[in-house]
Amino acid sequence: xxxxxxxxxxxxxxxxxxxxxxxxxxxxxxxxxxxxxxxxxxxxxxxxxxxxxxxxxxxxxxxxxxxxxxxxxxxxxxxxxxxxxxxxxxxxxxxxxxxxxxxxxxxxxxxxxxxxxxxxxxxxxxxxxxxxxxxxxxxxxxxxxxxxxxxxxxxxxxxxxxxxxxxxxxxxxxxxxxxxxxxxxxxxxxxxxxxxxxxxxxxxxxxxxxxxxxxxxxxxxxxxxxxxxxxxxxxxxxxxxxxxxxxxxxxxxxxxxxxxxxxxxxxxxxxxxxxxxxxxxxxxxxxxxxxxxxxxx
Amino acid sequence: xxxxxxxxxxxxxxxxxxxxxxxxxxxxxxxxxxxxxxxxxxxxxxxxxxxxxxxxxxxxxxxxxxxxxxxxxxxxxxxxxxxxxxxxxxxxxxxxxxxxxxxxxxxxxxxxxxxxxxxxxxxxxxxxxxxxxxx
Amino acid sequence: xxxxxxxxxxxxxxxxxxxxxxxxxxxxxxxxxxxxxxxxxxxxxxxxxxxxxxxxxxxxxxxxxxxxxxxxxxxxxxxxxxxxxxxxxxxxxxxxxxxxxxxxxxxxxxxxxxxxxxxxxxxxxxxxxxxxxxxxxxxxxxxxxxxxxxxxxxxxxxxxxxxxxxxxxxxxxxxxxxxxxxxxxxxxxxxxxxxxxxxxxxxxxxxxxxxxxxxxxxxxxxxxxxxxxxxxxxxxxxxxxxxxxxxxxxxxxxxxxxxxxxxxxxxxxxxxxxxxxxxxxxxxxxxxxxxxxxxxxxxxxxxxxxxxxxxxxxxxxxxxxxxxxxxxxxxxxxxxxxxxxxxxxxxxxxxxxxxxxxxxxxxxxxxxxxxxxxxxxxxxxxxxxxxxxxxxxxxxxxxxxxxxxxxxxxxxxxxxxxxxxxxxxxxxxxxxxxxxxxxxxxxxxxxxxxxxxxxxxxxxxxxxxxxxxxxxxxxxxxxxxxxxxxxxxxxxxxxxxxxxxxxxxxxxxxxxxxxxxxxxxxxxxxxxxxxxxx
Numbered sequence: 019x020x021x022x023x024x025x026x027x028x029x030x031x032x033x034x035x036x037x038x039x040x041x042x043x044x045x046x047x048x049x050x051x052x053x054x055x056x057x058x059x060x061x062x063x064x065x066x067x068x069x070x071x072x073x074x075x076x077x078x079x080x081x082x083x084x085x086x087x088x089x090x091x092x093x094x095x096x097x098x099x100x101x102x103x104x105x106x107x108x109x110x111x112x113x114x115x116x117x118x119x120x121x122x123x124x125x126x127x128x129x130x131x132x133x134x135x136x137x138x139x140x141x142x143x144x145x146x147x148x149x150x151x152x153x154x155x156x157x158x159x160x161x162x163x164x165x166x167x168x169x170x171x172x173x174x175x176x177x178x179x180x181x182x183x184x185x186x187x188x189x190x191x192x193x194x195x196x197x198x199x200x201x202x203x204x205x206x207x208x209x210x211x212x213x214x215x216x217x218x219x220x221x222x223x224x225x226x227x228x229x230x231x232x233x234x235x236x237x238x239x240x241x242x243x244x245x246x247x248x249x250x251x252x253x254x255x256x257x258x259x260x261x262x263x264x265x266x267x268x269x270x271x272x273x274x275x276x277x278x279x280x281x282x283x284x285x286x287x288x289x290x291x292x293x294x295x296x297x298x299x300x301x302x303x304x305x306x307x308x309x310x311x312x313x314x315x
Numbered sequence: 316x317x318x319x320x321x322x323x324x325x326x327x328x329x330x331x332x333x334x335x336x337x338x339x340x341x342x343x344x345x346x347x348x349x350x351x352x353x354x355x356x357x358x359x360x361x362x363x364x365x366x367x368x369x370x371x372x373x374x375x376x377x378x379x380x381x382x383x384x385x386x387x388x389x390x391x392x393x394x395x396x397x398x399x400x401x402x403x404x405x406x407x408x409x410x411x412x413x414x415x416x417x418x419x420x421x422x423x424x425x426x427x428x429x430x431x432x433x434x435x436x437x438x439x440x441x442x443x444x445x446x447x448x449x450x
Numbered sequence: 451x452x453x454x455x456x457x458x459x460x461x462x463x464x465x466x467x468x469x470x471x472x473x474x475x476x477x478x479x480x481x482x483x484x485x486x487x488x489x490x491x492x493x494x495x496x497x498x499x500x501x502x503x504x505x506x507x508x509x510x511x512x513x514x515x516x517x518x519x520x521x522x523x524x525x526x527x528x529x530x531x532x533x534x535x536x537x538x539x540x541x542x543x544x545x546x547x548x549x550x551x552x553x554x555x556x557x558x559x560x561x562x563x564x565x566x567x568x569x570x571x572x573x574x575x576x577x578x579x580x581x582x583x584x585x586x587x588x589x590x591x592x593x594x595x596x597x598x599x600x601x602x603x604x605x606x607x608x609x610x611x612x613x614x615x616x617x618x619x620x621x622x623x624x625x626x627x628x629x630x631x632x633x634x635x636x637x638x639x640x641x642x643x644x645x646x647x648x649x650x651x652x653x654x655x656x657x658x659x660x661x662x663x664x665x666x667x668x669x670x671x672x673x674x675x676x677x678x679x680x681x682x683x684x685x686x687x688x689x690x691x692x693x694x695x696x697x698x699x700x701x702x703x704x705x706x707x708x709x710x711x712x713x714x715x716x717x718x719x720x721x722x723x724x725x726x727x728x729x730x731x732x733x734x735x736x737x738x739x740x741x742x743x744x745x746x747x748x749x750x751x752x753x754x755x756x757x758x759x760x761x762x763x764x765x766x767x768x769x770x771x772x773x774x775x776x777x778x779x780x781x782x783x784x785x786x787x788x789x790x791x792x793x794x795x796x797x798x799x800x801x802x803x804x805x806x807x808x809x810x811x812x813x814x815x816x817x818x819x820x821x822x823x824x825x826x827x828x829x830x831x832x833x834x835x836x837x838x839x840x841x842x843x844x845x846x847x848x849x850x851x852x853x854x855x856x857x858x859x860x861x862x863x864x865x866x867x868x869x870x871x872x873x874x875x876x877x878x879x880x881x882x883x884x885x886x887x888x889x890x891x892x893x894x895x896x897x898x899x900x901x902x903x904x905x906x907x908x909x910x911x912x913x914x915x916x917x918x919x920x921x922x923x924x925x926x927x928x929x930x931x932x933x934x935x936x937x938x939x940x941x942x943x944x945x946x947x948x949x950x951x952x953x954x955x956x957x958x959x960x961x962x963x964x965x966x967x968x969x970x971x972x973x974x975x976x977x978x979x980x981x982x983x984x
Contacts, residue, residue: 189366233328
């Protein structure tokens with residue numbers, strides 16, 4: 019569905035994207051995560067041909083992003099918090115305006131989506147609260163059954179109820195489309211995303227399935243007989259290693275059930291017990307972000 | 316007004332598919348769902364648990380395959396009668412479960428008696444679901 | 451989809467369009483109220499600040515001076531806002547992610563601009579012309595002509611510039627910067643001697659203006675294509691600066707080329723064939739009203755040459771655009787070859803005689819002092835090229851001096867009245883046809899045929915096929931003041947106030963028939979013999 023090939027993007031002197039390469043398979047829910055300024059929004063803007071690449075190319079639904087035409091755009095839904103909308107039109111008027119551009123627009127789906135999201139049809143867009151605006155943006159992106167739905171920070175500034183409503187509508191149709199979502203609200207998408215891509219300063223650190231990712235990350239606590247120091251040499255895939263009293267804790271980024279015990283025993287003496295807990299997406303992110311900031315990994 | 320389908324707290328790290336299947340099986344075995352009753356649709360399952368519909372779909376397909384659920388055209392998925400466990404699979408499944416259980420117990424420093432006690436308690440609670448809920 | 455996008459823009463902007471339309475219609479009403487007597491010298495463009503009220507109704511006059519500028523500004527703003535509803539530059543517009551064809555977007559904006567910004571002007575112009583009593587055909591032509599003129603000379607550019615900007619703030623700042631740069635460059639052009647190549651002397655500057663208009667339109671078209679087809683704002687902005695500089699810094703068409711083109715465009719190329727210019731070697735010629743260029747330098751010598759023009763048809767005016775003089779000394783060297791700018795001919799003398807009726811007139815040749823002191827006593831050869839235009843009567847009206855009211859095809863609707871404010875006779879005409887090449891008026895006392903000096907004879911005829919500036923509506927207006935004499939005083943006005951009830955005003959409109967060149971050669975002449983006594 020989406021294929022990014024060695025994508026570089028430079029704004030004046032700032033290199034926003036450096037050689038990104040990844041793909042989004044059809045039917046998946048791809049979460050693009052990364053710190054602020056990592057390049058998530060820029061990637062999405064290149065994808066949508068809002069800006070052009072400096073080098074490299076992006077292929078969306080079979081065409082180069084620079085050649086995207088209304089034919090592709092009629093099958094792509096886009097939700098972003100920073101879109102300029104015609105403030106003086108009402109929700110109803112705006113939907114009336116959009117409808118004829120999309121051949122696949124389903125009025126019943128539109129009605130049910132609007133109902134689910136509790137949107138006031140007669141209110142002007144400029145008078146909507148932020149949460150309402152985002153819901154409306156989603157309501158304008160779903161009724162034509164897009165094959166690709168792109169969400170750029172859809173949850174920012176939304177209260178929990180609105181988030182639930184948002185996710186509900188999204189999940190309703192998620193089975194029929196490919197979703198690319200860039201978000202900081204990792205707890206919302208933890209169970210929803212099927213794939214994850216981690217961006218750091220314009221570079222892609224990894225792109226893999228959610229299952230693979232959650233499989234290889236573990237929070238490990240090793241209880242020892244006596245107080246110990248950090249193991250030496252420190253394995254590269256152990257992050258945030260700390261030795262406090264007789265407990266050594268670290269994050270294992272390449273967890274393997276069989277190998278962990280041996281590795282630990284080879285590096286530390288007097289191991290009493292080993293506890294390896296799986297991690298939520300949010301914790302994985304903060305671990306990686308912290309270690310990147312501290313210059314490790 | 317939303318009613319929880321079945322008790323499930325999605326834990327991080329483990330395969331969502333596995334967790335949901337396990338929770339569904341538990342609900343079906345403990346009698347939360349009666350045979351013949353309608354099982355939630357893929358959409359409802361996904362919305363409630365906030366998981367991807369594809370995952371929900373896989374769960375339902377799996378449960379149908381394992382004969383926990385039946386697919387009735389025009390009606391949807393309904394709870395089937397508890398399947399006759401295929402003896403070979405059962406033993407194999409249980410062996411893995413038992414292995415896991417023993418490893419966990421040993422790691423936590425439990426003794427065999429403690430483990431047996433825990434197992435007995437859990438068995439009893441599943442026999443009498445109504446009583447458990449009233450507590 | 452074009453209609454659909456237009457509907458959206460209409461529903462957002464119609465209040466502003468309606469307000470603007472009201473502005474145009476009220477301006478039209480004000481002009482209607484003022485009527486024909488609005489002061490503007492013939493053949494000069496009616497621009498703001500150049501109009502002084504003749505009547506006491508100051509408010510109305512201020513209105514008609516200020517409103518046009520306001521309405522143009524407001525129209526430009528409206529166009530900008532319409533275009534910026536779906537701005538091209540920027541990354542946050544919703545239309546970028548919608549399946550909207552750029553071509554549809556462009557055409558929808560074009561339609562919106564034409565309907566909401568230009569149509570009200572057209573409607574007000576049309577209604578104004580009809581209410582002034584002009585036939586529907588002429589009214590329609592006038593209104594349509596002005597709308598087309600406004601579109602190509604003003605609003606197309608605004609449209610193009612609006613497509614380069616993201617919001618109103620950017621548009622206003624950009625426009626202000628451009629205007630400022632324009633005035634600075636214009637000032638440099640005016641005062642810088644090396645920039646003289648930017649100026650065309652004479653009355654054929656319309657060719658130059660046409661070229662610049664062409665640059666503007668091509669530039670606008672290029673910018674619009676770049677923006678709507680390719681969305682390359684940075685390149686477009688650079689190009690805009692380029693076109694702007696080109697517009698201001700492209701040298702003017704040389705006089706000779708412009709006039710040669712004008713010759714080719716003559717309406718009636720054979721009309722001037724009979725005209726000849728010859729030298730009258732008779733020193734006893736009247737020295738009244740010498741015609742010729744103004745001296746550049748007081749120290750230039752003025753050589754007065756009696757010259758006669760023959761073959762000018764009756765009632766026509768021979769107008770001298772310019773002349774070039776060459777002085778060749780006996781050794782064959784050309785000592786001087788200079789354009790003698792702005793030669794004025796065709797001014798009737800007292801009593802209605804015209805220099806082009808066979809009577810000689812004086813042509814003044816300016817020779818730089820240094821050169822003159824060298825060659826004054828030598829016999830030299832003089833070659834003078836005259837660039838001439840023959841103007842024939844196109845339309846006349848004869849109105850009573852008091853309360854005149856007449857209509858004719860080209861002059862339009864003319865009237866006469868006495869101005870209380872200035873003690874003069876006012877002749878005012880409003881016309882839906884093209885403005886006159888030039889017009890003149892004469893106040894005549896019928897019983898005796900005595901005439902006051904005529905006004906406005908072809909001081910500066912206009913051959914421009916399109917308007918010179920931006921008027922307040924589609925009609926052409928000109929008003930002349932004809933002074934009349936004090937009954938008790940002795941002055942140069944034979945027709946005096948008490949004679950007015952039996953006087954009439956003859957308004958004559960001339961149109962250029964033929965443009966041509968004539969060469970006058972004087973094989974041998976001693977300049978000193980013809981210099982005026984100092």
